[in-house]
Amino acid sequence: MDGASTQVLPVAIIGGGLAGLQAARLLHEAGIGFRIFEARDRLGGRILSTDAAGRPAEDGFDLGPSWFWPGMHPAMAAALAQLGLAAFPQHDEGDVLVERLPGRPPQRFAGFRQEPRSMRLAGGTGALVRALAGGLPGGSIQLASTVTRIALEGDHARLTLAQADGEDDSVLATQVIAALPPRLLDASITFEPALDPAIRQRWRDTPTWMAPHAKFVALYDSSFWRSAGLSGTAQSALGPMGEIHDATTASGAAALFGFLGIDADRRQAAGTALLTRACLDQLVRLFGDEAGRPAATLLMDWTAEVFTATADDRHSGAHPMPQRGPWVGGAWRDRLSLAGSETSATDPGYLAGAIDAASRAAAEVLQRIAVPGRAAQ
Numbered sequence: 001m002d003g004a005s006t007q008v009l010p011v012a013i014i015g016g017g018l019a020g021l022q023a024a025r026l027l028h029e030a031g032i033g034f035r036i037f038e039a040r041d042r043l044g045g046r047i048l049s050t051d052a053a054g055r056p057a058e059d060g061f062d063l064g065p066s067w068f069w070p071g072m073h074p075a076m077a078a079a080l081a082q083l084g085l086a087a088f089p090q091h092d093e094g095d096v097l098v099e100r101l102p103g104r105p106p107q108r109f110a111g112f113r114q115e116p117r118s119m120r121l122a123g124g125t126g127a128l129v130r131a132l133a134g135g136l137p138g139g140s141i142q143l144a145s146t147v148t149r150i151a152l153e154g155d156h157a158r159l160t161l162a163q164a165d166g167e168d169d170s171v172l173a174t175q176v177i178a179a180l181p182p183r184l185l186d187a188s189i190t191f192e193p194a195l196d197p198a199i200r201q202r203w204r205d206t207p208t209w210m211a212p213h214a215k216f217v218a219l220y221d222s223s224f225w226r227s228a229g230l231s232g233t234a235q236s237a238l239g240p241m242g243e244i245h246d247a248t249t250a251s252g253a254a255a256l257f258g259f260l261g262i263d264a265d266r267r268q269a270a271g272t273a274l275l276t277r278a279c280l281d282q283l284v285r286l287f288g289d290e291a292g293r294p295a296a297t298l299l300m301d302w303t304a305e306v307f308t309a310t311a312d313d314r315h316s317g318a319h320p321m322p323q324r325g326p327w328v329g330g331a332w333r334d335r336l337s338l339a340g341s342e343t344s345a346t347d348p349g350y351l352a353g354a355i356d357a358a359s360r361a362a363a364e365v366l367q368r369i370a371v372p373g374r375a376a377q
Contacts, residue, residue: 013036016044019357049064059249062247075355076352083128102238106234148190152331157175157176213260216260218291226246264313339354
């Protein structure tokens with residue numbers, strides 16, 4: 001193996017999304033050293049806020065998750081307050097459109113304010129990623145480094161890393177936090193010794209949040225639907241988008257977004273150009289001719305993201321549910337913690353779930369480091 005390391009990290013964190021960054025923040029506050037290994041060339045994982053060209057931006061449009069609910073998720077609200085991040089409500093003022101039958105105009109219904117209100121972050125959800133990363137020490141994040149194997153060596157775990165230059169490297173760590181979806185963890189990393197079969201089956205059976213979905217965003221010069229008394233919310237039985245919402249940013253950059261209601265195989269067969277045309281045709285049906293003249297469009301299919309989805313995610317749209325029982329067992333019980341949102345006992349598959357699961361994983365690691373050889377209860 002090239003570049004085998006003799007350095008021992010107190011904690012190796014696999015994944016630089018929200019969960020990995022939150023775990024890192026908590027370890028840093030406790031004075032524990034760590035390094036984040038992120039396979040992508042950017043941080044954020046399933047959080048991605050971009051400009052009109054699809055580049056990560058400080059005032060971006062969310063191609064991943066957008067919403068959170070402070071009253072339902074107090075830990076999430078507390079984390080945002082500590083980071084000094086501003087939030088604003090999802091726009092829901094105005095009428096709602098519903099299309100049910102081909103060849104029939106959409107029906108228009110009086111809108112209503114949802115309670116609790118869905119909230120969004122100024123600057124996009126990527127603002128949370130930037131704030132967390134900005135508080136971490138220099139040199140603690142390693143991008144374009146894919147963990148492919150983890151092997152126990154005495155009191156440590158050796159992580160094998162595939163680097164962007166094609167070479168392999170490795171690093172030793174006393175503790176490992178896997179901050180990625182259990183299903184992806186099972187599919188992408190080899191464990192030596194092997195995991196308990198029941199644990200692996202549990203990982204495989206846990207749906208990955210966002211992985212089966214695709215999101216379309218149309219950017220405009222103005223929020224013209226608001227002037228027409230529409231909220232931007234629409235429901236459709238015709239598609240290709242099943243639901244549509246206002247995606248205008250806190251700074252006023254106008255946009256509509258929708259979740260595609262067709263499966264991954266059909267999306268792949270259609271291709272980006274055809275899907276974009278079909279989505280714009282649908283927006284014209286709903287909102288009029290002006291909707292067919294966007295300044296730009298964005299299409300994000302999370303099923304095509306190899307660092308998010310596995311083959312099992314192509315046909316599994318279920319939302320992860322809270323699960324009881326251990327996520328790790330056997331020889332790995334005292335060395336490995338899972339921190340992906342899907343492993344949250346309270347809010348799996350939400351931004352708040354990533355905060356919760358990361359906090360639990362960090363607490364486990366801190367207890368093990370404080371009392372060597374003793375696993376968290």
